[in-house]
Amino acid sequence: MREVQGPTARAGEERYDAIVVGSGLGGLVSAAYLAADGRRVLVLEQHDVAGGNAHVFRRRRKYEFDVGTHYIGDCGPNGIFPAILSGLGVRDRVTFRPMDNEQGFDRIITPTATLDVPAGWDAYRDRLRAALPEEAEGVDRFVHIARTVSGATRESLVGHHMVELFREQPDTMRWARRSRSLAEALDHCGLSPKARTLVAAQAGNYGTMPDGITFAEHAAMLDHYMRGAYYPEGGGQMLVAAFVEALESYGGELRTRCEVRRILIEQGHATGVALADGTRISAPLVISNADYRRTVLDLCGGEQAFPADLVARTRAATMRGGLVTAYVALDTELPGLPNANIWWHGSDDMEAAYAAMVESWERDGTVDSIPQLLFSFASHKDPGAAAVCPPGHSNFQLMTLCPPGYGFWGVRGGPVDGEPYRRDAAYQARKRHFTELMVTAAEKVIGPFRDRITHLEAATPLSHERYIRGTGGTPYGMARWGNVSQRPDVRTDVEGLYVVGQNIRFGSGLSAVATGGMAAAGQILGRQLLPEVAAGAVLGDPAKLPDRGPDWDPLLVSRGLARRTAKGFARLG
Structure with missing residues (x-):
């Protein structure tokens, strides 16, 4: 010793x-x-x-739900x-079980586009160009910068130095600085709201819109999955x-x-x-x-x-966004879905849609629709696993960002500060309403399933704060x-x-x-x-x-x- x-x-x-x-x-x-x-x-x-x-965590002695491991x-x-x-x-x-890295480990759906995101930067660029033929030049510029910056970042983790890349490509590598946001990079590449949505659709991986994340961190997230997506x-x-x-x-x-x-x-x-x-x-x-x-x-x-x-x-x-997660089990399978996450956006302008939800809450105290939703299908990623669900059943999660702050949930503070929120009537009403909005939106994407639900429960940012003790109930840490x-x-x-x-x-x-x-x-x-x-x-x-x-x-x-x-x-x- x-x-x-x-x-x-x-x-x-x-x-x-x-x-x-x-x-x-x-x-x-x-x-x-x-x-x-x-x-x-x-x-x-x-x-x-x-x-x-x-x-x-486990429910009904037959379902096991992951809190934060989705891929x-x-x-x-x-x-x-x-x-x-x-x-x-x-x-x-x-x-590590590979997801569908060739066809697409993430499926992005907007009102006018469906993009299956494959592993590999070249394949990813080609899919983006096919979905956005009028913006091929901007797509090429974005992918080149993201690929260069993220590759240098990863090399630095395993002991290599980025000095040469900064000397060879100073205009590109300036995007590696922490002061440069993803929003600035999207502006620099001249991408439309629709293109910005397709490129930044997986913002749920870090819990903020493009103006709240550095370009380098978004690029590192993409590169992480460009090397293949897996599930343990x-x-x-x-x-x-x-x-x-x-x-x-x-x-x-x-x-x-x-x-x-x-x-x-x-x-x-x-x-x-x-x-x-x-x-x-x-x-x-x-x-x-x-x-x-x-x-x-x-x-x-x-x-x-x-x-x-x-x-x-x-x-x-300030903290990054908090999530509402609905844990869903069905007594039937969900055939025809890819071994991929689904990132659904109800608008081609992701940023405007999220801002409109927050504005509606701040102005009127209401939220009447969900602008975006992430589906994670554990029973597709780990098929046949006894812990996930019984044979013939399904296990999946629905996740979305919600307006910030305790006030949205009808309480004045969080569980770490001793707020007895769990049986609060206003909290329970908001939680039921938000869960219903999520299920309704989900059925628009994958079809009706509520009649086959055997287990449904939701976790809010307050639930997360209770178990993880994270400020603001976010799993993503500080925004600024x-x-x-x-x-x-x-x-x-x-x-x-x-x-x-x-x-x-x-x-x-x-x-x-x-x-x-x-x-x-x-x-x-x-x-x-x-x-x-x-x-x-x-x-x-x-x-x-x-x-x-x-x-x-x-x-x-x-x-x-x-x-x-x-x-x-x-x-x-």
């Missing part, structure tokens, strides 16, 4: 080399790699199960996510369980139902955490996978730990922390305190937060971890990993060893 210098624990206090607050993929990746390096690591999770936005890009032989798994020796514990066999909990197995096999520990009340800081150094029950645990390293605003303002005490200008910027930060999409790095102003998750500069999405987790662990260990594992390095000893028996259950594993046999666990069947 490597000796780590740090504060002396008080009498009776537990002491670890590192504590990770929260068990989203960013925190689990950091924790597992530190454990593989020989550190004594403790992961603390307030929820019943690890995983954050990657976790699943993952770049999971081929040289992919980023497989490399992260491989570096811990758990690559063969996760199988068995759902998102399979990813979580693999990292938990690595963590525990290499000497780390996961405790669920264990809420951190405070990150302890003494003289500018992180010294551990205090739990909700008053217990103090000591460590010279703390990695917060909690929401960034809550980390700075609540867990660390704001100005008590951070410079005043950073605290002010964090207080003023200063300039457009400016975000903090993993290292903070407090010595020994790091941050990971959907709010940091690596962006939102499962691969992005996992990459951020690698960056934090790499800075702590003084190693270029991602380039190392991409080149084949393996940390830890895979021979220590546990066997998986016939009753192995990823949700059970994700509760941690101490609570693996606790009551309240829903099995399928």
Whole structure:
């Protein structure tokens, strides 16, 4: 065991080399790699199960719904996510099922166009040109810039430098700057509202319209899927369980139902955490996978730990959009649909339609239609999986952005602040109304299905805040922390305190937060971890990993060893 210098624990206090607050993929990746390096690591999770936005939940003992795992890009032989798994020796514990990467892994539907998005930049450009024959020049310009900038961004992750590209193509690479928004790039390429909608239709992957995202982040998202779109066999909990197995096999520990009340800081150094029950645990390293605003303002005490200008910027930060998600199960199959997500837009002008919904709410207090809807079909992506649904049934999700703020839901605050929203009559009425609007819109796209519904429930931004503790109930993190999409790095102003998750500069999405987790662990260990594992390095000893028996259950594993046999666990069947 490597000796780590740090504060002396008080009498009776537990002491670890590192504590990770929260068990989203960013925190689990950091924790597992530190454990593989020989550190004594403790992961603390307030929820019943690890995983954050990657976790699943079960209903009626026959349906399992993913909270945030809808597809993952770049999971081929040289992919980023497989490399992260491989570096811990758990690559063969996760199988990635390819979606229809040739015909199209995303189907975009507007009133006048249907675009099936394939893998590969050339094929993508050709599909766009066919859908927009009058705008071929603008399409070519957009795809060239996106391909160049995103390729350089990915190369930088695996250890290559972008200096030469900046020298060779300065006019193109200026779009890699964080100050340049997607909206500016669409303007630069002279694209019409319809073309802008087809190009930016998958905005639900990051939760904002083109003026709220950098061009580089949108391009990176596209490139991620241009390298192929996949779904983890068995759902998102399979990813979580693999990292938990690595963590525990290499000497780390996961405790669920264990809420951190405070990150302890003494003289500018992180010294551990205090739990909700008053217990103090000591460590010279703390990695917060909690929401960034809550980390700075609540867990660390704001100005008590951070410079005043950073605290002010964090207080003023705005969040990306919140989602309403309807989880749907049917007692029938849905034949004729592709193995793809469907991105439906009720208007050829996505930006104007979203603005009109928000304006209607702010002006009249009403929302009478859904401008856009994302369909994710788990039973198509993972056919035959017993956990998804029984044979002959369907399991899918409907997702859409909603107007921002608690007021839309008829409440004054969120669950983190103690607002008892769940039985509030105004909240329930808004939730029922919005769910009905989503189902009505969905039936226009895939045909009638409400008579075959066996399970239907909706989750709002308040639901997300309750389980994930994210500010504003968004899974996408901060919209503005200063300039457009400016975000903090993993290292903070407090010595020994790091941050990971959907709010940091690596962006939102499962691969992005996992990459951020690698960056934090790499800075702590003084190693270029991602380039190392991409080149084949393996940390830890895979021979220590546990066997998986016939009753192995990823949700059970994700509760941690101490609570693996606790009551309240829903099995399928």
